[in-house]
Amino acid sequence: MRLKAALFGGIDAQVSAVSSIAPSLSAHPRPYRAAALIALLAQLLFSYRLTIPTKLMFDEVHYVPAARTLIALAGPRNIEHPLLAKEIIAGGILLLGDNSLGWRFFSTLAGTATVLGVFAIVWLMLGRVRPAVFAALFALFNFTVFVEARIAMLDGFMAAFTLLGIASLLWAMRAETARGAWARWILGSALLGLAVAAKWIAAPFVAYAAIGFVIVRLVDARRSGRSVFAALNARPTGGTHRHWRGMAAIPAILVLGVVSIGVYGATFAPAFFYTIDPLTWRTLLPFQVTMYAQQTQVLPSHTYQSRWWSWPLMLRPIWYLYERTDGAQRGVLLIGNLVVLWGGLVAVAACLYRGARARDLRLLAAAGLWIGSYVVWIIIPKSIGFFYYYYLPSIFLCIALSVALDHFGRRRQWDMAVLGGCVALFAVFYPILSALPLWGPNAFRVWTWFPSWV
Template sequence: MPHFLRRPLPLALLIAGLAELLFAWRVTIPSKPFFDEVHYVPAARTLLALAQPANIEHPLLAKELIALGIWLFGDDPLGWRALSTIAAAAVVAGVFALMWLGTGRRRPAVVAAVLTTVNFTVFVQARIAMLDGFMAAFVVLGAASLAWAMRGAPAQVRRRWCLGAVLLGLATACKWTAAPYVAFAAVAFLLLRRGRPDRWPGLGPLKALALLGGASVATYFLTFAPAFLYAREPLTLATVLPFQWTMYLQQTQVLPAHTYQSAWYTWPFDWRPIWYLYEPVDGAQRGVLLLGNPAVLWGGLVAVAACAVAWLRTRATGPGVAAGLWIASIAIWPLIPKSLGFFYYYYLPSIWLAVVLAVALDHWRDRLRYWDEAVLLVAIGLFLHFYPILSAAALPGPGAFTRWMWLRSWA
């Protein structure tokens, strides 16, 4: 390995750059909006024109970023999706950073980043103009920044902590389901610092929580600035808070049953994926299936159980934090008052599974030896096998999808 790649930043940028090339390859297919792009692309156009409120059930930031892509690259498939590919590459870099900061070892960081890249959920969300990809990028980068703040001079610690809080505020400004991660960060700070006061030096509990809450909330509300400039029905200082209640009512309304709805407790088992696309388009039969890589999703559940047991038996911090992060990320869903659930809500928890797998393989590396390489090979092999129905590649005909249907519930 070249000497410069022995440093974490160049290596992280290289892996993220390669991931970006993978995500961006033929991203303009299909050439028409598909799945929830039919909602978010028009909302981004309206926002770019500063015309009026649109898609008011969600905050503005992710739609602002889609609008930015349209402004930079044009109102076409590249413009709609370009920044989504960058957000997914940022997820890969953030996962690498989390593992490096948590373990101080290059190998598990690379394993986690590669598993993230070839997890089908990350690849598919990288190539569609939806809100979840941006939300996930800010959450992962925010978590990495808060972990980065655990060491350094007090002034560095405060800056990194505030950066993490700002990023979590930006995540919440993409989609409200990121808001619990602000609370997770607060709980993790209190628990991890209780036994090790040398963590986050110079940052006491009251100051940490005040900065976390204040910076994240302020950042969230600043992202509504464009709405004050609408030609019709602009927000004002008097209406921005009541508008949050309007958003809540929109998000909690009772919706009619949907073909692809699924319960939260089925998501970890890859039970009911979603066909984002399956139709003749751009001269061929094409499909995009939002599915999790079985090696990551199913293997990740084994890793969660192993890490949880390791923490219960030995109080090992790394496995405990990794398992706790995934458990918390899925445990919020029974509490969120949504009338319908969909597998794409599992996008962020599916990212943490790559982290848990890498932590488990590293924690037991003396016993497991080259298992990490075997897991990577299986995950990459599955990615290559499923690639045609993840990437909207040309398929032989309408019945071609059956080749990849391992479970009846996938069809």
């Protein structure tokens, strides 16, 4: 209990320090000091005791050996997923050694980038630092982000590149010149290509970006009394576009597709040098078909499998680790922070309802990010599912929650109350998020509040 009290007190003090700058920064358009403080807090939190457990846990048993195979250029392994995330894990092994620090170090950087991506998206959407700070803190203390930032899996890298890609495309909206807009648009396209190269589930966001460009331009044209042709053209008669200046729709969409696909393809370069069964230009495209077949194959049942409809309700978390290791009983449970997961669902509904009635694209976008990232799991042909598939939607809930609190509860400072609940739950669950020593094999009962959590 003293450990929990000490942890809660320390975290609460850090959160208060970061949160206190929000009101003073809200009047200024530059959020760099707040972002730097949040990045430092995130990196410290993700890195503390990173090497425990010293053994592979959960899907590290697939991806770390695949990274070792890449280092040796021995041949294809774990072919159901693209190479980028495994290349990054391999980079950690080469840099820091084939040990738990080398396996997981770059995951901590991806986690910090994810938190900063949340911050940037909300700041670019609303132009206010306070809601951006709270969105980032919700992400930081969301259990899913913390756990994925401390394990060598693919999802953390996919999420980081996706969020940074979205932020770059939003940044392009704010550019004051056509040259600046194009540079940021190309950067965002490349980042989305890297996201897909980490895990295919990011691919819909390339399409969402194209759709979003067209929708924003059409809404701008309607409000300014311009034609559809003017909306999609680079330079409308008698003025400039409010968003993505100097960019026409068709070239923008073509660049988005070409750059993202080109970057994705480039990440397969190491496979051309395999000792056994190397890729060639002729086999690169057929290999994608093979990957799809591997992704959609019928798999045997699994202890922790769950259906897509159960993920928002948090019915079946996953024990990434629960055993005696490194001299003590330890556990790592992938579970969502209930304040974020359940409060975020209310926020999505509120943003969707109010956004539709007020025709507010910012509220609709906050809800749409979660909807777009979740609905793909309903559509794609996967034989079984797991709660970690909900990782990206769980991050977008942080955005919806912050935007909703800013819109509906700004004067009452509800964001502080919600953050307090979020941090309190993080402190309670910290021992089984971070593999702290537990007092025995039955210690898990303290945190398994529902039978399905066991």
